[in-house]
Amino acid sequence: MFWTVARFEVWYQLRNVYLLAWAFLSFAVTAGIFLFEPMRIDPGGSLIATSASYFLPTFLAIVIGLMIPMTAILGGAVVRDLQLGSGELLKATLLTRTGYVFGRFFGAFLPVALIYSLHILLIWLVCQSPGLPADKYPDFKLAALLQPAAIMATTLLSAACMLFAVGTLARSALVSYIIVALLIGAWVFTLTKVEFGGYEEMRHVLDWTGFASVYIANETHSIHERNTELLTLSQDFYRNRTLWLSVGGFSLFGAWLLQGTRGGLWGNRRVDADAGQLSPETGRLKRYQTNMDLAAVRTQIWARLTLDLKRIVISPAFGLLIAGSIYLFWTFANNTGSFGDRGIEPVTRLLVKELYNPSLLFIVLTASIFASELVWGDTDRRIHELIDVTPSGTWVYVLPKLAVICFATMTFVLVGSAVGLVAQAAKGYPLFEVGKIALWLWLPLALSVFQFSALALFCHCVTPNKIWGWVLYFMLAIGVSLVADLMGFGHVLLDYGLIESVPLSDFNGQAHFWRNAAWLQLHWTLIACMSVLGAVLMWRRGVEQRFKPRLAALPMVLRSANGIALAIFFVASSASGGWIFYHTNVVNSFATDHEYKKWAAQLERDLAPLEAWSGPTIVAVKLEVDIRPKAVTATANGILTLENRTNRPLTQFILNHSSIALETASMPDARRKEVIKDYGISIWTFTKPLAPGEKRDLTFKSALDGNTVADNDPLTAVVSNGSFIESTQLVPSIRIDRDSWLTDLNERKKEGLPEKRPLPQAMLGENYYTPGSGWLDADITVSTDIGQIPVAPGVLVRETIKNGRVTRQFRSPVKINNLFAIQSANYVVKRERIQLDNGPVELEIYHLPGFTRNLTTIMTAMRTSLQTFSKLYGPYPFGVLRIVQTPSYGAVDIAAQAYAGTVPFYEDGGWLQIIEADGYENDLAETTAHEVAHMWWGHQIAPPMRPGALVLTEGLAEMTSWVALKELVSNSSYGTLMGQALRTYEFERGKEKVGEPTLATMEGEEYLAYGKAPLALFTIREEIGSNLFDAALRSFLIRYAFAENTLPTVEDLLGTLKQAAKPELHPLIDQLFNERVTWNSEIGHLEANQQKESGSHVEISAAAWTESLSEIGEVVKNAAIGRAPIRLYDSVPCDEEKLDEIRRINDVSDDEALKNNCYMSAEAAAFSADLTRTLRYFQFTLPEAKWVGRARVGDAEMFGGKGAENSRRQASAPFPPHDFLPSQKPK
Amino acid sequence: MLTITDLSHIYPNGVKAISNLSLTIPKGMFGLLGPNGAGKSTLMRSIATLQTPTEGAIQFGEIDVIKHPAQLRAQLGYLPQEFGVYPRVSALHLLDHFARLKGFSKPQERKEMIEGLLNQVNLWAVRKKAVASFSGGMRQRFGIAQALLGNPKLLIVDEPTAGLDPEERARFLNLLASLSDEAAIILSTHIVEDVSDLCPNMAIMAGGRIVLQGDTSELVRRLDGQVWRKVVSRGEVGAYQSHYRVIATRLFAGETVLHVLSETDPADGFSPLQQGLEELYMASILQDRELEK
Known part of the structure; x- marks a missing residue:
């Protein structure tokens, strides 16, 4: 059967x-x-x-x-x-x-x-x-x-x-x-x-x-x-x-x-309810006439509403969805206290950020589920004929269904919020800020609920069956937007109801950004009203399900109040759509993805020849920035001093204002010759050539305006509280940059661009971060509304308060990069002064009132890092070090940035981070140390635009931050820090687009800069000794700090390190920086017999070798590792040092029991051998009877004995394990 | 009075369910007879505003049903041949729901009507039980109750007594009869007895057309002397069918009885039969088939 x-x-x-x-x-x-x-x-x-x-x-x-x-x-x-x-x-x-x-x-x-x-x-x-x-x-x-x-x-x-x-x-x-x-x-x-x-x-x-x-x-x-x-x-x-x-x-x-249970085919069937023996009753039949007045309509609507609501709310599907939503929302809400892999305080704005998209997704999906059930439910149950012959108007059908769909979908938003509040409470967040949730989450999502409910209702009303209803709904709700994006003509007016969440910050909540989204909400709500009217006009009644007859009848039904309302909404939505289109496409200069790529490709073709121009160099900046927080605007009046550092007179230069709104620019003995408007580039001619060594000032005025409508990428630099304006948003540059160039290889290929366009010779010597600029003398004045504190790089030299405005002037004691930020907010400042060898340094933390959780940790990390780095690598020259709380409106998953003497610390990663255990390294201290290290590596040493530049900035900053952390936290382990860096490298290298460069040839690869580079540098430090290594870096700084003419390259760094290292180490340095090599080890087996009289018989097989890899990781060469140490370990009772360590970490109550039960590993024997890729077999007898329970070769180790777990029998790393370093090999 | 003029309806698959049908239905009970597929249900649904006919007009009193269906619905009671119900909703609640949809906003009116109807259809004792759990007959009684809500001036009932036991059927027919003074009641059925017992006027449909309509008694009288019967052996039936207009073949007490239609005495052992509505119906169907050939 x-x-x-x-x-x-x-x-x-x-x-x-x-x-x-x-x-x-x-x-x-x-x-x-x-x-x-x-x-x-x-x-x-x-x-x-x-x-x-x-x-x-x-x-x-x-x-x-x-x-x-x-x-x-x-x-x-x-x-x-x-x-x-x-x-x-x-x-x-x-x-x-x-x-x-x-x-x-x-x-x-x-x-x-x-x-x-x-x-x-x-x-x-x-x-x-x-x-x-x-x-x-x-x-x-x-x-x-x-x-x-x-x-x-x-x-x-x-x-x-x-x-x-x-x-x-x-x-x-x-x-x-x-x-x-x-x-x-x-x-x-x-x-x-x-x-x-x-x-x-x-x-x-x-x-x-x-x-x-x-x-x-x-x-x-x-x-x-x-x-x-x-x-x-x-x-x-x-x-x-x-x-x-x-x-x-x-x-x-x-x-x-x-199938065997009640309800199953093989189970006991249900028995129909039966009237039983009833005594016939006559019962008077009362007859009343229907009176279709307003009360009747109200009664009808209420009847449908309550019935539809019951049908949805008590259905198993709704219960299941609620249960599922609780699980899913919990998963998201639980993520609120995370920034990357760090634990942070789950404040409400982060909760809202986590809940917004899942809630919107739930709305989009469930609206159609409920609409389909409600629209088709009567037909499916074959009760529609009874309903349809009643004198109910079409609104009696549509309104209650719309209300029920809205209620049911909104339930998920509310359930999500409740789950979020529970998650907050579970994480120890003490405030239930329902008001904020209502404003930031419920209000915008309530509109989304209406928009998608109306659309779903419309789709299921006009289509002849459920399947087509779903298809039409998905096409309109998601499909159009998706296809438009895929085809490269995505536009905000094609994303029905899919309005992105408004940026949130602890500084201002939604700030003025809600205005940006309000127009879109209005537009889609008007369209949703049209959908509702469409559903009313196209409602199917009786047995006719087809679309065509209803469409044919439409001209007739349009001649009604509903038709007039539809026309009104059509006009209103067209007007709002037109307004959005105007702002998106005209005011905000919109381009579709497809258009943008074409534009970027053409820009590259047009501007690439200009890259080769050698121009003057910016050597000083004087800037007056006027921030108007309430108006959400800022203006800058500035003077850039340009110097001819070439050996011939210059007749022209490029003014690049592509990333700023430049209002005016002028220069004596120079005029603007040509404006390439589409690209924000001007060609200027020196009417009197700029002689070698001559300086001339360029005066300019630029502005920022945050008041935008329907902008996909709203300006976040200026807000009512917490403005964060980077210099690139106000100050023009004088070189062509590649910021707008296409980087994806496939896209470049499609647009007919070369896979890679090498930098022209003229650019190779330019500053990696700010081409066209040298080290600058900076004089920056910032004014803002009283109540806020303006911050800029440099030492504060003057402060005036006048006419409700506070103005501060900053001047840097040393030159800085032409890369800085200007900030303004209602800060409070925590200060500390420390004395370094070259004088006092002011430590300042600018933070919002109430955000004091991590002030001590940050201040301690600042102090220790400064002391460590100035002692090891040279004086701190900026006189002041500021850490400034910065809103996360514009930043995505970034903890902090470093400018000269100033570190903007974004609010999520920095100010909400939960430090769980004092005394151990934490991300906040690590981030602080890393950013402070940039005051040497990046803001004293600036690499040129040559491969390997990031080794000198990120690589050195990361590695030296480990050194500071060791000073800062006594329990800090280099092994842990190296392990993190190794994971960064290993998880990303296989996802490379074209292949892995070496450290010396890398360009922007972060997994190399933050992963492999610090590992390689630290390996060298270990091998040549920390004193020699740090002294070498110090001499490197002495030679290259603030160097004007010759910016240091990775080769210069390696040269300095080689000078400090013995010649036998040079090949290792070259391998680490110029090749892709892995150091590998393996233990095949380990067997040890403890024989009391004749000692211990040991058998072991081991291999150790290096592999040189191609760009894609293919092994191109194997090499043996000579004199590789093989170490054997015995298990012995813990010594006092070990016992102390355990006591410190654990709460030991019975010290005697600890002493009796504590065992540690002690080296029983060690020997070295030349090992290759193939396992080599050894057997020997130790003179003493020892329990050889463990063996180690490089990072591979094995536990012996029957039933023992084998652990890490094979090991591989892009740097030599400690044992394979030349200095560690037995002589 | 309900007047149907030149009504036609063609389904999307091309089936012509009603063809140029014209019919006048006065106040009182009106029986509609016809074989399966005759177009009765399509006609009922068209009158009940559940589908718009392809052509033709339906007028109920002053109301143009096709143009102003909402006006008719306020005066309509309808019981379809088949219908479903909501799960987990009691008879009382569902009936109340229909009463609300019919526009009865006063709770007291609804209460009185519903209680009276539940008693009339003998569902009072199970009023709190879910209609979905009712047996077929009970569900049919519930359908009758909802159709009678209010004071319908036009009541359309399609196979209302199907599934009812004899006692309930009698009770329902009495109920309909009591309403016939105030409303036009269209009774579509296969049970000829229901029509003969209740309906002073009737029509017979076949192939989407009305093949016979008029006063029931008058129509039956028209067959006087035209229906004959004869007991034959089972093997002879085929031969008789080829020579006579056989309208029915019955078994009675184990014997095969032929009914034939003939304006004159067919002799050959046939004896006259006192005709009834059933013979009229069968004769009409036969004549229609002969015409189609």
Whole structure:
């Protein structure tokens, strides 16, 4: 019977037009992913399309996509019999429950499995296509296709089993879909959100797709490994698959059991309620006449409202959605106290930021669920004829439904907020700021609720069935926006109701940015009103479901009050749309993505020749900035002193004002010759040539205005409290910059640009951060409203308060980079003065009142860092060091920035961070130390625009911050800091677009600057000794600090270090900076027998070697490591030092017990040997009887003994482990 | 009075459900008979404003039903052949819901009407039980109750007695009869007895057309002397069917009885039969089929 049922089911499902349509769509999309570049899944730009790493997410997407039809057909396979009544007929045959359940499952799953298999075939065929680019489609290996396909086939099977059980349990397509949506939602958040806070390991269990386990096991692979090798499958993966296939199996068994319960086909059927024996009653039949007055209409509306509300609120689907939303919102709200991997105070604005997008997503998705249920519910239940013959007007149908959809969707926003408040409380945040939540979250989302509810209602009203209702809704709600973005013509007027959250800050809340969003809210609300009227006009009544007849009747129904209202809303929405269009496209100079790329490509072509011009150099700046916080504007009057540092007279120069609103500019003996308006570039001619060594002043005026409407990227520099204006927003430059150039290789290729355009010789010597500028004499005056404190680089030389304005003048005691920031807010200042060798330094922390949580930590870190760096590397020259609280309106995931003597610390990362354990390194101290280090590395040393520049700034700042941290925090461990840097490097190198450069050739690669560079520098420091190393850096600074003519390069740094190092270390320095080398070690086995009289017999096999890698991580050369130490360890009772350490860390109550039970590792023996890639076998006898429980070679170590866990038997790192350093090798 | 003029309705798949149908229905009970697929339900739905006919006009008193359906709905009671209900909603609540939708805003009026109706259809004792859990007959009684809410001037009932036991059927027919003085009641049914017992006027539909309409008694009288019966063996039925206009083949006490239509005595052992509405109906259908050929 099993086969009979299965055969029928296969036949039945293969005739399912929706399944076939879905399969066709899935085939088309899959083929598109491989054939059509914009559709490519891009998990890492360097991945080739024929690698297992690329195929895995592809198959994952196919499985996730197939879950939609699977839900319908697997759920429907049994529900169908219950709903249609055919179950009783089947039960009357010889069919058994087992044959029925498993036959139905197998028969429904087989077509899905067939479609999945056809995808594999399709991909194979597509990859054979001769027209594909060879760089993305090199040698095709079948195994690379089949391995990920097999991995995801297990996911397909387990998901199918679960969906079958869900369908059997729920007996409702809607409930099944909701469960599937929650399953997918939970999975997304499992992958993306359970990332921090010690939950990483849970991903191996929670991820029902198994993808996370594969991803984690392959996360640190190089480009070469990701492209050429099959996926590494860890034990965690196998455990995950076993778990979820078992869950699938149990689900199937559960479905079998369910069929035997009440409600199942093989269970006891429900018995209809019966009137029983009733005594006939005559009962007077009262007759009243209908009177359709206002009260009647009110009664009708109330009747529909209460009934519709009950239908939604007490439905299992609503309960499920609420439960799911609680889980999902908790996941998000729980993330509120995180900044990257740091714990921060979960203030309400961060909570709102976390909740806004998920809430909007819930609104978008659930509006259609409820609309579909309410619009089609009467028809589905076949009660519509009874309802439709009542004298209810169309508004009686539409208004209550709209209200109920709004109520139901808004419920999720409120539930999310409640969950958020609980999450805040759980994290110890003491304030329930409901007022802020209402203003920042509920108010804008209430409008979104109305907008999407109205749209959903309209879509389900005009379409002839539910499916078309959903299709139309998704097209209008998401599809138009998505397609427009994909096709490169995205526009804010195409993003129905999808209004981004208004920027929030502790400085001003929403500040004036709400005005920017208000126009969009108004516009979409007007369109939503039109949708409601459309739903009224197109409401279907009776048995006619088709669209065409209703459309034909539209001209007639438009001749009504509803038609007039529609016309009014049409005019109003057109006007608001026109206003938004005007501001977006004209005032804010909008370009579509496609247009922008074309523009940027043309800009590069037009301006690239101008890069080669040698021009004057900016050597001084005098600036007067007038900030008007209430008006949200700022103006700057400035003078730039330009000097001819070339050896020939200059006749022209470039004035680059592309990133500022330049109002006027003038210069004696010079005139503007040409304006390239589209690019913000002017060509100026010296009417009297600028002679070598001559200086001349350029006077300019620029302005900032934050009052924008419908701006995608509103100006955040000037706000009513907390203005943060970077110099690049007010001061023009005199070189061409590459800020607007296209960087993505594919885009460059598409626009016909060369893959890379080398810098012209004239630019190579320019300052990396501020080309065209030398070290500046800076004199900056800032005025702002009284009550606020203006801040700029330099020492305060004058302050005046007049006419309600406060004006401060700052002058730097030394020259600074032409890169600084001007700030203004109602700060309070914490001050401290410290005495350094070269004089006193003022330490100042500018912060908002009330934000005092971390002042001591920051001040201590500032003080210690300054003392450490000035002692090791040279005097601190800026006289004052300020840390300034800065709003996060414009910054994304940045903790702080460093300018000369000034460090803007963004509010999220800096001021809310929770320091959990004093005495250990924390991110705040680390960030402070890093930024203070930039006062030497970046603001005294400035690299030129040559490769490796970031080694001199970020690399040195990061490495030297570790040194300061060691001084700052006694328990600080270099190992921990190095481990963080190593992770930064390893997780990112495989995602490189073109290949990994060396440290000496890197350009903007942050994973090298913050990851590998400090590791390489610290390795050298360890090897040549901290004193020699630090002295070398000091001499480097003496030579290059504030150097005007020759900016130091990475080669200069290496030269200095080599001078301090012994010659035998030079090859290592070169390897670290000029090559990609890994140091590897492995222990094959360890066996030690403790023999009391003749000593201990030890057997061990070990390997150690270096690998030179190509840009993509392919091994091009192996080399042996000579005299590699092999160390053996014994277990001995703890010495006093160890005991003290344990006592310090732990709360030890029984000291005697500690002494008796504490054991530590002690080196039992060590020897060295020349080791290679191949394991080398050693056996020997130690003269004394020792328990050799552990061995170590490089960073690889192994624990011996039966049943002992092997730990890190293989190790690999881009720097030599301590033991492999030349100085550590036994002589 | 309900007047239907040249009404036609063609479904999207091309099926012509009603074809140039004209009919006048006076106040009182009006029976509508017809085989399956005759177009009765389409006609009912068209009158009940649930679908707009492709062509034609429907006039109820002063109301142009097609142009102003809302006006008719205020005076309409309708019981479709099949209908569903909301889950987990009691008879009392659902009836109250329909009363509200029919515009009864005064709670006392609704209460009196609903209580009276629930008693009339014998559902008072189960008024608090969910209608979804009712048996077929009980659900049908609920449908009758909702159709009778208010004071409908036009009552359309499609197969109202299907599924009712004899006692409930009698109770319902009495109820309808009591309303017939005030309203036009269209009773669409397969049960010929219901029409003959209740309806002074009637029509027979077939193939989307009215094949016969008029005063019920008068129509039945028209067949006087034209219906004949004969007991035959089962094997002879085919031969008789080819020679006579057989309108019915019945089994009575184990014997096969043929009813044939003939204006003159067919002899051959046939004896005259006292015709009723059923014979009229069968004869009409036969004549219609013959015409179609």
